[in-house]
Amino acid sequence: MTDLQVATAGNTASSRRKLDSVVVRFAGDSGDGIQVTGGQFTLATALAGNDLATFPDYPAEIRAPVGTTFGVSAFQIHFGDRSVKTAGDAPDTLIAFNPAALKVNLPRLPKGGLLIVDEGSFNERNFKKAEITANPLEDGSLDDYNLIRIDITKRTLEAVKPYGLSQKEGVRCKNFWALGLVYWLYDRDPAPTEEWLKAKFRNNPKIAEANIAAMHAGHAYGETMELDGFGAYTVPPAPIAPGQYRTVTGAEAMAWGLVVAAGLADKEMMFASYPITPASVILHHLARLSDYRVTTFQAEDEIAAVCAAIGASYAGSIGVTSSSGPGIALKGEALGLAVAVELPLVVVNSQRAGPSTGMPTKTEQADLFQAVFGRNGDAPMAVLAVRSPGDAFDVAVEATRIALTYMTPVMILTDGYINNAAEPWKIPDVRNMVAIDAPYHTQAEGFHPFARDPETLARPWAIPGTPGLAHRIGGIERDALTGNISYDPANHQKMTDLRAAKIRGIANSYGPLEMAAGKPGAALTVVGWGSTYGAVNEAVQDLIGEGADIAHVHLRHIWPLHPDLGDVLRRAGRVVVPEMNNGQLLTLLRSEYLIDARPLDQVTGQPFRIGNLKAAFRRHLEA
C-alpha cells in the first residue's frame, strides 16, 4: 500500500481512501481454509477490475498438528490500478488467524502495517503449540503495527447460531467472517462468493447459508464499527486491454494449453504422470478434461509415466509426461530413447527446491542443467521456460508445436510458484490460432523410417496400423535412412550430427526476440528466465522510470537459444543474470557467447523481492 498514513477514514463508500496498489496476506492453520479464502478474494478482486497476482504459501505437511508453526498456511495477493506482475514483496495487511500464523508471518509485515488478529485464538493452549511464552497481544511486541484485535471465532459463532451447526462446524466458518471484513475494507463485492458457496455446498445448503451469514457479519462489522486506524479503501480498476478475461493458475493454463495444442493438431493427447509435488495439480486438471480427447494415465512410477507417454506417441497420440526434478531424473533414460527414436513428446518439469527431495513446496529454478544436458550420450533436447501463470498456456502450445513439427521431445520448465500462483488472463480465441501440422506418412512406396524433411530434419511419423509401413525402431543406433541397426562408425557420426542439427534448427521457428523492458545496448542488460519474470520486470521498469540505462530480456527459449540473443548480449554494457539457482543460465550464456555475464543468485525457496533486485541492479549500474 503506497499510502498508509490513514487513521481515521470514514466508513462510507464516498469517504473511501484511494490506493494504487495493495498487498494482503491471509495466514492461519492449514485447516482454516486459507487457500479457499484467498481464491475467493482473488476472484472478487479480478471482478473489481484490478490487475493482480497471487501466491499461495502452504506447508508440505498435509495435516500438521493444529496450531503449530509448521502447520501454517498463507495466501498473498497483490492488486492494483496498474500492471501487477508479482504477489508483492511485503504485505500491507496481514490477517492472522492464530498465534502460530502471527509468529511465522509477522516478520514479513513492515512496521506500521495493518495487522488483524483473531483474538479468540490467542490463548495459553495455542501459545504453547506455537512455542510462544508471552501473549504478543499484551507484551508490547506489536506496538509498531496497526493492530486490530477482533474475537473472530466468537463473532462467527454468534453469526451462524441460527443454522444449528455444531461448535466445530461453526468455527470453520470464521474464514468467511474474515473475508467479509476484508471485502468491506477493500470495497469488494461479496456476491460472487455467495454464488460460489451456494454451488459448492449444493448438497448441504445449511453450511452454505452459515458461511454466507458469517461473511455478511464480517462485512457489517467493518461497516458499523468505528475502529481506530482502520480505514476503508478502494483500489480503482487497472487499465487493461479489452477482451474476455478469467483468472488462471499456471497449472490450469498449462493443462488448457496442452489440450488446445492437441486440438490444433487434431490429435489425441495421452498425459502420463506419477503424483509428485508441485506437478500433480496439472494431472488433476487434465483428469477432468476427458471430454476433450485427453487420456490421463496415473502410472506406477515416473519411469512408467514417461515410457507410456512415448508409447502413446509411437502409436499416434501426443504423449505428454509431467513431474518435478526428482521424477525428471528418473525419466532420463527414456528421454534419451525419445531423442534416439525421434518421437514427439512433451515433458513438463514443475521445478522445486532441490537437490534430492529438497523442499517440495518451495520454488527454485535449478533444473536447467538437468533439462538441457541431463541425459547419457549426446542427446540434445529443446527446452522452453514458463514466465507466468498465463504464459504456461502459450508455452504449452509452442512446445507441442515443436515436438510435432520436429519429431522430438521438448522439455517445459515451470515451477511450483507458477503452478499455484494466479493472475487475470485474457482468454485467447482458438479460432485465430494456427493449426499444428506433423510429418505424418502414409505412402508405402519408397518409405524409409529415418528419411528426413530437408527443412526441419524431422523424420516421418509412420503410425502403427498404417498399411504397408510396418517397421522397427529402437534405442540401438540406427541407419540414417533405413532405421536398421547400425554400428557403422560413419553412420554414428552422421546421426549424432543430424540429431544436433535438428535441435539447433528449431531456433528458426522462433518469433522475434522481444525486449521485456528497455532497449538493446543498455548499460546494464538483465537476462532472466522462468518465474522471476514479474519481479525482475517490475524492478527494471522502476529503474527505467528513475532514468537508469537498463534493459530486460526474458528467455522463453532456453535451448536452443534465440538466434538474436548473442547480438543483444554483446551490445550490452554489462549483463547480469538473476536466477534462483547457483548460476545455471549464467554458465550456459558464458559458454555459448563467451561473455562476462555476472551472477545474481538466490536459493532460499522464496521468490525474488523487487526491492532486493533493484538494489542489486543499482550496484551493477554504479560499478
Added chain:
Amino acid sequence: MNIATPVMKRTIKDFTSDQEVRWCPGCGDYAILKAVQKTLVDIDADPDRTVFVSGIGCAARFPYYVSTYGFHTIHGRAPAFATGIKLSNPELDVWLITGDGDALSIGGNHLVHVLRRNVDMQILLFNNEIYGLTKGQYSPTTQKGTRTPSSPQGSVDAPLSATLLALGAGARFVARGIDRLQKDLPGILARAHAHKGASFVEIYQNCIIYNDGVFEGLTEKGIGEDHRILLEHGKPMIFGRNRDKGLVLNHDRLALEVVDLGEGADTGRLLVHDETNKTMASMLAAMEGPDMPVALGVLYCNPDASYEQEVTARENHDRVDADRLNAMLRQGRCWTVGEDGTGSGG
C-alpha cells in the same frame, strides 16, 4: 459367376523381416521365434496392426526379426510402453517380449502393474534363468548356488517364481511353455492371444552358452514326460511317458500329490483342471521337481474387462474443434473488459 475369392493364408515368411537373426547358434530363442511366427499365421494376424514391443536383453532383439511394427525400448520398461500404445490405439495387437532379468529384475514393478491393470496384450517371458547379453551373471530366477561370473562361490539369492508373481499381481491369464516343446507352444500362444486382457506366458528357454541344459530334465526324450504335465481345461490331470501318473489333492495336507495310475487305480480322485480356479492355479504354478511335475499349458484363465476398454469407455474421443475449445476456456467465472477499460462480470 459366384466364385468365392480364395483367401491367401499368410505364411511364416510373411512374418519374417529382412534382418539377419543374431542369436547364438542353438539358442532357444530361435524356436520361440518360429512358434510365434507360426501362431501369427494360425491366428491370421494382420502385420499392419501388430506391434512387438521389447525391453533389453537377448530376447528383446525379437521385434527386429518379425515383419510387423516393432519397438525395441529400454531395460525393463516395455510394459509401460505397451500400455501407452494400447491406451493410444486399443485396436493394435500388442505382443510384449521380455526375459527374466528384464521382466523380473529391473522391470519387476512394471510387470506387476501391467498385469493388475489387465491391459490387453500378450506378455512372453523368455526365462533362461541367467543373464545372457551381459555374459552370464545370475538372474532373479537362477537356482540358488549357481556359479556365475558374478557369483563365483555360487549365488546366494533365492529365485522367484514368475507364474506365482503373475498370479499374485492379479493376472487373468497365466500359462507356461518350453522352447523345445514346439508341438505345444503355438497352441498356448494362440490361447494367450485369444484372451482379452493381459496374457502372461512364461517360456522356459535354453541359453546354450551360459546355462545350457537347465531345463533338460523337462525336455529330454523319454524322461521329460515324467517331470511335466500339460494342463487341459476340464481334463483329469494325468502325465508321464506311459500316462501312468496323476495329480490328486491331499486334503489333510492341503497339497497336491502324485499318484500312480496302475491297473485298478481309483481315477475318481484325480483332479480335473479348472483354469478359472485361482487357488488351484497357484498350487499348480508352485509345483517343481524332483517330486512334482512342472505344470505347462494354461494354468489360469479367468477373463475380466481389459484396462484400455474401461479407460476409453469413460472418455469422449470426438473431434475437438475450436468452438469446443473456446467453450472449455470459458467455463467458470469470466469477465469482459470493454474498449473503455471498464469491466463487467460475465
